[in-house]
Amino acid sequence: MSEPILSLRELSVSVETREGPRALVDRVSFDLEPGEILGLVGESGSGKSVTCRALIRLLPSSSLSVTGGSILSRGEEVLTMDDRRLRRLRGGTIGMIFQNPTSHLDPVMTIGDQIMESVRFHRSVGKKDARARAIEVLTQVGIPDPVHRLTNFPHEFSGGMRQRAMIAVALACDPEVLIADEPTTALDVTVQAQILRLLMDLRDRDGLSIILITHDLGIVAQSCDGVAVMYGGRICERGPMRTILGDAKHPYTAGLIACQPGEAPKGQPVRTIPGQPPTVGAMPSGCRFHPRCANARAACSETQPAMVALAPDHDLACHYPLGASEGGPRA
Amino acid sequence: MKAARSTLARGGWRLSFGGGSLPLYLGMGILGIWFLVALLAPVIAPYDPILQDATARISPPSLEHLFGTDNFGRDILSRVIWGARVDLQICVFGVIFPFLIGTFVGGLAGFFGGWMDNLFMRLIDIVLAFPFLVLMLAIIAILGPGLGSFYLAMALVGWVSYARLIRAQFLVLKNADFVQAAVSLGYGPIRVMVRHLLPNAILGSVVFSMSDAVLVLLNGAAISYLGLGVQPPTAEWGIMIAEGQSFISTAWWITAVPGFAIVSLAMGFSLLADGLGELLGVKE
Amino acid sequence: MTQESPLLEVENLEVHFHRGRSFWPGAKSKTVRAVNGVSLTVHPGETVGLVGESGSGKSTFGRAVLRLEAPTAGLVLFEGVDVARGTRGDIATLRRRTAMIFQDPYGSLNPRMTIGDALAEVLRVHRLVPVDRIPDRVGELLTLVGLEPAHATRKPGDMSGGQCQRAGIARALAIEPRLIIADECVAALDVSIQGQIINLLMELRARMGLAMIFIAHDLAIVRHLCDRVAVMYLGRIVEEGPTEAVFTAPRHPYTATLIAAIPDINPDHRLPADPPPGDPPSPMNPPPGCPFHPRCAFAIDDCRGGGPPTPKGDRDHWGACLLPPSVFSPSFQPNDEPPSGDV
Incomplete structure (x- = not known):
């Protein structure tokens, strides 16, 4: 395996509350391989x-701060970069797209101008070259008639086209990594299928590496190579997609899979995970999933399970993994 | 988005301590002091505010008269203290009537829309077509000078701001899910308006009324200054300034002290408006 | 029933x-x-x-x-x-x-x-x-x-x-x-x-x-x-029937498209390699003929004009499509297809 293109080690992000700092992200580690959709x-x-915004040091509020860990982009530490390097990183090396293109595109600038602005900011090229690049990137994301579309404003695009346009802006400077934060949640299913297809094409054709944030395991099954499952600010299980979906060892991962309404026989109750996801103010002790976990025992509420490799590429943080023989807590 | 929504839902009436900011407490403090002063005027005022002392005309601040006396030998401190009663009354009544009328009219226009909305909006346009002060002066001139006329004029002119605020809020909230839910549960229009729309729409107006109080205070003072409001010899800050202005080069205290009183009261309302706005999450 | x-x-x-609403009197509002x-x-x-x-x-x-x-x-x-x-x-x-x-x-x-x-x-x-x-x-x-x-x-x-x-x-x-x-x-x-x-x-x-x-x-x-499902597209119901029938043997290509576009949690049930193009059109100016025809892979000339297709199938499960369901719905066996006609 080649060197990871992006590598998180023990990243922690805290939020300042009236009761003091609280960890939103707690020692999260993962690697993004070149050409991988994670x-x-x-x-x-x-x-x-929050994890993904911290990746390009774009935390949404001043009360959030990175409190530890490291983020390596091609071996370079992101957390200590100066502003100049950071600006190059954002957009130049790592592009980002969001759930709602309407609020993340400038409504008073044409799509062409938004792409060209990014190109000209990151590469000192003339207007003509920037325009050529804009046409190229609009073609790349599958927007028909790009020459004409350059002069359109975001509101003149349909929902799916607007998401494509946002991807085009993010890809303008040919980044190596695209962070996609719930990119299809606001879209209709048929359009969602188009955007997922586009992301996969960008990976297959242009070698783009993508971090795809989603709550939908169906999307994961259809488009991802690797999966990291987060709960309460921690990663509880990570591994290759087929391993995680087919042979989940963490009760939370297995619970999420069992929750899918398609998994239960018609008319029968859907399997659920009881209780509510934890909130920042009230994180359970030990394993954060233990109050909702059917397998929880005493150790689960006392000590936080360490991340252990089950296989070279399958990591798990659980005292009593599914399918393991009964007995005392795993060392 | 989720977070924004839940903070909106959480921003209820929470005037408990610990939730507000410095401007809020400062504003509440200043207003509290003035209300106390007005309440205790007979106790704390050292002299009768309209008692003339021919022996002590235009005397500068001294131990005997802390803020000096005016050209009739009346104690400025006592007049400012008694004036607080009149000026606070002006603020309260000058705001309450427009607030009530405006909320009523704006609510009807926003909720029912259609011809009612058209009618009230055109009425508002007509009122707004005249300069505020000119219209007020005209109304007072017709009704005759005095505080009653002033309040009536304020009510006739000032309601438009409140009506527009409430109407705008109603137009937005009318389509909110919880209002649609109330309609779908078969509630009548009055219940939907009073129980569901109004409590959620009124905050902006409450905050605005605090800054409006400043305007009303200054208007009241201006009207009195022009001789159309409170009549002498009643102690009122606007009149005091008017009376003192011919002595401004020789006896600054006659105008400066009531002037300072007006500024501090206005500031109190302003700070309270800011603090309340911040606390309740209202954007003006 | x-x-x-x-x-x-x-x-x-x-x-x-x-x-x-237009500023000019007489101009048509949309x-x-x-x-x-x-x-x-x-x-x-x-x-x-x-x-x-x-x-x-x-x-x-x-x-x-x-x-x-x-x-x-x-x-x-x-x-x-x-x-x-x-x-x-x-x-x-x-x-x-x-x-x-x-x-x-x-x-x-x-x-x-x-x-x-x-x-x-x-x-x-x-x-x-x-x-x-x-x-x-x-x-x-x-x-x-x-x-x-x-x-x-x-x-x-x-x-x-x-x-x-x-x-x-x-x-x-x-x-x-x-x-x-x-x-x-x-x-x-x-x-x-x-x-x-x-x-x-x-x-x-x-x-x-x-x-x-x-x-x-x-x-x-x-x-x-x-128990039953009605599928809507651009303000009209294009298919209605018992849930299982609609999901296993849809009578309208839009339903088939919609079902195929759900990302399945089983990675072996792949999404279609070429999802239907375009977005759902705006109800402001619906296309003539069958409202779905601009995005339909099976559209024929008859789909592009006239009014919307009339419902076909039986009272219990019908679809508003001109084509026989076996065209777009592979699980539809032509022999158990009821005689199609207007409902």
């Missing part, structure tokens, strides 16, 4: 979006 | 909105035909799924049934009474017997009212229980939806999304409805919470004999929950 799965409040 | 008389009969319902001739019948105790993408008019339809939108044309018969043109009294009766559950769990509850007050208000306004019984009934309702009676003192802002949605369901149940219209009622919830709400709805349905119109874009949930 699914980052979790429910609301799992810290998946 | 059910022997009972239908609870709700909607015939040729149309809801139009006028957009973009008409959005959000719901354009929809007929649907719901029997007591039956759950009908209404699926479609944005702009299909499924939410507008649900709101129009409750008269939250004024219908432009058509009939809405609730227990035999036409409420589309009903008196205020008819509408009040309708709203006492039909309740709605909304998508946004926080937004559908008044943020300044406690849950208990919101429930008590329903009971008081409709005089459902004696005044002194109200607190007990509030507690019962909260227990019924899996909350604690103590939640009565909370405000929506102090509860999680799932708890708010349960409170919303409790409020809907407070009027003891016969029909519930659930508009995307789990779409805003976390996956692990969605299942809890679906189970609650299934349990309540079984216990109270509720009829339900379940409006959703999530086909997997609809398949699990609903």
Whole structure:
């Protein structure tokens, strides 16, 4: 395996609350290999979006701060970069797209201008070259008639086209990594299928590496190579997609899979995970999933399970993994 | 988005300590002091505010008269203290009537829309077509000078701001899910308006009324200054300034002290408006 | 077919909105035909799924049934009474017997009212229980939806999304409805919470004999929950039938497309390599002929002109498509295809 293109080690992000700092993201580690689509799965409040914004040091509020760990982009530490390097990183090396293209595209600038602005900011090229690049990148994301579309404003695009346009802006400077934060949640299923297809094409054709944040395991199954499952600000299980979906060892991962309404016989109750996802103010002790876990025992509420490799590429943080023989807590 | 929604839902009436900011407490403090002063005027005022002392005309601040006396020999401190009663009354009544009328009219226009909305909006346009002060002066001139006329004029002119605020809020909230839910549960229009729309729409107006109080205070003072409001010899800050202005080069204290009183009261309302706005999450 | 008389009969319902009024007098304002001739019948105790993408008019339809939108044309018969043109009294009766559950769990509850007050208000306004019984009934309702009676003192802002949605369901149940219209009622919830709400709805349905119109874009949930499904596209129902029949042997290419586009959790069930192009078009200017033809891989010339296709198939399961279902629905065996004709 080649050197990872992006590598997180023990990244922690805290939020300042009235009761003092609280960890939103707690020692999260994962690698993104070149040409990989990594699914980052979790429910609301799992810290998946915050993790990815921390990756390019774009934390949404000043009360959030990175409190530890390291982020290596091609071996270079992101957390200590100066502003100049950081600006090159954002957009130049790592592009980002969001759930809602309407609020992340500038409504008073044409799509062409938004792409050209990014190109001209990152590469000192003339207007003509920037325009050529804009046409190229619009073609790349499958927007028909790109020459004409350059002069359109975001509101003149349909929902799916707007998401494509946002991807085009993110790809303008040919980044190596695309962070996609719930990119299809606001879209209709047929359009979602188009955007997922586009992301996979970008990976296959242009070698783009993608971190895909989602709550939908179906999307993970259809488009991701690797999966990291987050719960309560921690990664509880990570591994190759087929391993995670087919042979999940963490009760939370298995619970999420069993929750899919298609998994239960018609008319029978759907399997559920009881209780609510934890909130920042009230994180359970030990393993954060233990209050909702059917397998929980005393050790689960006392000590935090360490991340252990089950296989070279399958890591798990659980005291009593599914399918393991009964007995005392795993060392 | 989820977070934003839940903070909106959480921003209820929480005037407990610990939730607000410095401007809020400062504003509440200043207003509290003035309300106390007005309440205790007979106790704390050292002199009768309209008692003339021919022996002590235009005397500068001294131990005997802390803020000096005016050209009739009346104690400025006592007049400012008694004036607080009149000026606070002006603020309260000058705001409450427009607030009530505006909320009522704006609510009806926003909720029912259609011809009612058209009618009230055109009425608002007509009122807004005249300069505020000119219209007020015209109304007072017709009704005759005095505080009653002033309040009536304020009510006739000032309601438009409140009506527009409430109407805008109603138009937005009318389509909110919880209002649609109330309609779908078969509640009548009055219940939907009073129980569901109004409590959620009124905050902006409450905050605005605090800054409006400043305007009303200054208007009241201006009207009195022009001789159309409170009549002498009643102690009122606007009149005091008007009376003192011919002595401004020789006896600054006659105008400066009531002037300072007006500024501090206005500031109190302003700070309270800011603090409340911040606390309740209202954007003006 | 059910022997009972239908609870709700909607015939040729149309809801139009006028957009973009022009400054110039005489210039035509644009008409959005959000719901354009929809007929649907719901029997007591039956759950009908209404699926479609944005702009299909499924939410507008649900709101129009409750008269939250004024219908432009058509009939809405609730227990035999036409409420589309009903008196205020008819509408009040309708709203006492039909309740709605909304998508946004926080937004559908008044943020300044406690849950208990919101429930008590329903009971008081409709005089459902004696005044002194109200607190007990509030507690019962909260227990019924899996909350604690103590939640009565909370405000929506102090509860999680799932708890708010349960409170919303409790409020809907407070009027003891016969029909519930659930508009995307789990779409805003976390996956692990969605299942809890679906189970609650299934349990309540079984216990109270509720009829339900379940409006959703999530086909997997609809398949699990609903007896019948109606698929909407651009303000029209393009296919209607028993759930399993619709999912296994769709009679309209749009339904087939929609089903194929759901990302399956089984990685071996791949998404189609070439998903249908384009977005759902705007109801502002629907295409002539079959509204789906610009995105349909099977469209022939006849699809592109004239009016929308008439329903074909049988009364129980029909699709508004000119083509025989075996063209776009491989599981449709030509030999068990009923003789196609207008319904």
